[in-house]
Amino acid sequence: MSTLSKVVQLTAEEQKLLQNATELVPLLMEYGTKIDKDMHIPEGIIEKVSSAGLFKLRTPKKYGGYEVSIQAMIEIVSEVARGNGSVGWVVQNINGNNYSSSQLLPSEVVDKIFKQEKEVKFCSVLQAIKAVVKKVDGGYLVEYGRWAFGSGSKHATHALLNLKDASAMQQDPKMKLAVVPMDEIKIVDDWHTMSLKGSASNSLEMNYVFIPNEYVADENFEEVDETRLQHLQGEDRYKHYLFLITSITTGISTILGLARGAVEHFIERAPNKGIAMTIHRSQAEVGHIQYKVGLAAMKVESAHLHINRSIDILEDYVQRGELLSQEDFVQIQTDIGYAAMLCSEAVEMLMVESGGSAILDSNRLSQIFRDIRGGANHAFTTASTCLELYGRVLLGLPPQHIVTISSAHLVRNQSVQQEQAY
Template identity: 65%
Template sequence: MTNLSTTNQLTGLELQLLDNATALVPYLQKFGAIIDEERHIPDEVIQKVTDAGLFKLGTPKEYGGHDVSIRAMVEIISEVARGNGSVGWVVQIINGNNYTASLSLPPAVTDLIFRQEDEVRFCSVLQARKASVKKVDGGYWVEEGFWGFGSGSKHATHAFLNLMDGESMNKSMGMMLAVVPMSQITIIDDWYTMSLKGSASNSLEMRNVFIPEQFVVTQNLKPMEALPIELQGRDRYRPHVQLITSITTGISAILGLARGAVEYFVERAPHKGITMTVHTSQAAVGHIQYKVGLAAMKVESAHLHISRTIDNLERHVQNAEQFSLKEISQIQTDMTYAAMLCWEAVDLLMAESGGGVIADTNRLSQIFRDIRGGCNHALTTASTGLELYGRVLMGMPPQHMLTLASNFFLK
């Protein structure tokens, strides 16, 4: 269910994966209430997603993955989220993390990990809430570590965890990203929420765990004078990994949820009246027509911002160009603004759906809850993005951690 003619920019394989995702939509919609009630995605649903090849979008081809373009990843995952927000969120997180991990890790480590299992699935948390870590011979000893919001952890094989908390990151201007098998991590069952209930974004805990040095990547956030010109193929995306993370692990599910809301409302409107009025069909009422048009335009405008972001990224990657501070701030703000537009679209439709929409089993109610949670994610919070863009436009330094992290490849 793409629009704005994006399908002509996808390969044959990517179009097939998009069709696979679309075919799953009715199936996923049937599981909406079950997923929320059980607070996780049933194994049979996970298997369906696996069989459709949708957990290998961001996995390198040499390890049996599809290694789709970033544009294709957004479109395919948005279709999954059109079926169910929690499933879309988990598919988004795992694919985005697989892509990020494979770009961040040394090739030898990537090879070792991705050859271990038929289907590697990474969850991640990029800032620890608590981390007591010591450097020891051959690696690092995690005495105690606690990470919040481990989306997809229940279905992951590995975690990609920052061994630093916020204070340590600010002091060192860097991150220590560790690959840890899920067998060494305790999942804390604390995901009791109003939103994205099935994502099981539980907290993760480690105590007295040794991590070999080869599985820890230190990312220095200090400026670099120029991009490495010798990078070829997929490796050309390596310098932009922080920026790619903001695209691949936040906006896709939100876009799909908003598309699903418009579709659901339009399907029901001809057969639904307005209580306490003479109107027997919402579709025939002028102010409803206006709201639907406005909501649809907000979603399509969000897609335009996402498309601009991807176009800008691809142009810089293909030409090995560095970003200006304004350019990179605009890209990150595009994502947060797109999320805000999607939320506003769903909120408009929710307000015109009558009292029955507050039922937990109403699909629009579930979309409303899920998209609100998604838009509160650190990478899609509109106020943070708009503050960033405003600061940069007025000549002030950025306050956004990912902008600071991208500092090393700015002009």
């Protein structure tokens, strides 16, 4: 299916990883019902994903990873999600978290973590439900902490956790991110959902756990000097845009793959599927079905265009070593939320036209519908939040989105831009 977007430029290595993902798709489809029934991904599937190199997409090359581009990350993870949403969700989160952790911590700590024999897999939660944390000699004592939605926690070796809860974040939106080995954390079996069942996005708890200073990264950045940005090389050029990259890749990769899978599934079945209580023996021959398929496909293709635009905007600023304007920063976030909405709408349209059998748990489209609904509710991809952000800024009001607010040090002051224009 054509994406109607620019030709995606991937390196030979990235193409091979994409092919590895494609080869897993039939197996992931086959295990879809079992993954939902068991509420987790079988270890055998995790091992195959690992053997395909798909947990090391954004891991730095010096630690045996591939450091794929943002574009490649989107394409590869969406291909995994075309096979199964829960697996795609876990793959995108572990990759994003591995990358974030490698960029946030001191190099000697990163060396210690990533050079261990066991493959490193990070889960993360970027805001605590409740956190009682005290600063003590040499680090922080978590007297009690609880974090919801630790996607991939059953397969993780470490967790990246914000030591601040909602109340603390409202007072100061800068995160305090701690790296904690999973053997210090209790996984609470509370992931009983209608959506992304196999992602095992359980709550995480800690009681009286000490975390050394060097394992805690304060998001307490000063204003970034553009002259310094212009001298950065390689992956260092992206370091300052860490949370924006997370916003681009976390959630939308899986959502795009699910929507692509839904269109593919419907098209494959339509020629041999009739419409109940009618004389139609083939959906493919019915005008209103043809219209819905065309519209659904265009929504998915349009979503891909918005995702590509968000990547292009960021890459342009990174290559020029310049701070983003607030307008473009917000555009990126809105593009992602809007793309999620388009994909979700496309799947819902196809679900409506799929008849009564579509409500069966074993129906693949039913699973896609449930999974994409949950994915689109993620805080990074909630359309209402992103569109509110866009509308506020267009109307001259300050942003309300935590990612935008906490990244103020990376956004060029609009008044300065206007002064320089005259």
